[in-house]
Amino acid sequence: MERKVIWVTGANGQLGAEIRTLSQRADIAPGETFFFTDKETLDITNAQAVADFIKNNQITVIINCAAYTAVDAAESDQDMAYQINQKAVATLARLAKENRLQLIHLSTDYVFDGTGFMPYRESDPTNPQGIYAHSKWSGEEEIRRIRPPGACIIRTSWVYSAEGKNFVQTMMRLGRKRERLSVVDDQIGTPTYTGDLAGAILQIVQQTLADDLPDTVETYHYSNEGVCSWYDFAKAIFELADISCEVDPIPSSAYPTPAKRPHFSVLNKRKIKENYGLEIPYWRDSLKHCLATL
Ligand SMILES: NC(=O)c1ccc[n+]([C@@H]2O[C@H](COP(=O)([O-])OP(=O)(O)OC[C@H]3O[C@@H](n4cnc5c(N)ncnc54)[C@H](OP(=O)(O)O)[C@@H]3O)[C@@H](O)[C@H]2O)c1
DSSP, X not given: OOOOEEEEESTTSHHHHHHHHHHTOTTTSTTOEEEEOOTTTOOTTOHHHHHHHHHHHTOOEEEEXXXXXXXXXXXXXXXXXXXXXXXXXXXXXXHHHHHTOEEEEEEEGGXXXXXOOSOBOTTSOOOOOSHHHHHXXXXXXXXXXXXXXXXXXXXXXXXXXXXXXXXXXXXHHHHHHOSEEEEEOSOEEOOEEHHHHHHHHHHHHHHSOGGXXXXXXXXXXXXXXSXXXXXXXXXXXXXXXXXXXXXEEEOGGGSOOSSOOOSBOOBXXXXXXXXXXXXXOBHHHHHHHHHHTO
16 A cells, blocks of 8 residues: 655644644554644745755655634734745645645635625635735645645635634633623634544545646635534534523624624535545534534
8 A cells, every 4th residue: 555654734733733633543544654843843934944854754745734824913914924825835835746745735715705605616716805815815826836736725714623722712711701792693604623624634645646646736625514603603612512601693893803804705515525525524513522522
């Protein structure tokens, strides 16, 4: 069987940490060798260090979980957002092409402006709003321009995990302290549990033959199944975690943020499900599963 040497960047982040956990399970990643790095061990904006790392460790797959993800901070920290989300991604894409290794890169539902009303397909026109969204879209464009063989861009949305900074953790913390909370109900999307996304990524890696990579770059959409608002999400967290905090629905206009968010960013996942035979859990079931692990 083909042996893969997989490098996961951003390994201390939500998704990277989940891939690390899953990589230790023999049924999910049998016989693969993994390397995990984060900003302190290997800054992906350091092109020479990245090239040396790939060469010295004979990497065959890169899963790029590293990113500048502070959506609001990016508005006043533009240079850093583009360095990490565009320029470093171009470096990874160039090195992936030169060394014929597979690049799996994560992107965001925020590449869409949210004026649609049907789940977005991969081929739908993008129109990123805000610096974070635009820097992530620019990273995608670099991969499409450089065309490393077999590269996958996976757009995901509303990511949460049992650890790390995310909406579920914030709601749990605030819900235990307060009697009422206001949460926006006019942004509609789908949460994504890292346990499901990490499993899907490892399945994609396993199903790809590293010595027979196609000459194409594919974009995919992945989130959990179903649809909700942040208000619905908060209500479900409190219900499933048995927290008696009331939630009041408010419009986004009552909760202004530096970066504009799309009002609708539900992703159509048919392509990834059909191409890789994936079964995606319903968002409430995954939330329940995540809360049970806390
Ligand atoms: N979180 C979401 O809701 C969401 C939604 C849609 C798409 N996505 C995408 O999904 C992917 C994974 O997201 P996530 O939630 O796991 O993000 P995350 O928890 O913020 O993790 C990102 C990791 O990348 C690291 N990093 C930042 N700059 C780096 C650099 N120059 N070199 C190496 N590592 C660096 C960060 O370290 P520091 O923390 O030390 O900076 C962090 O550990 C990202 O591409 C993100 O854009 C996320």
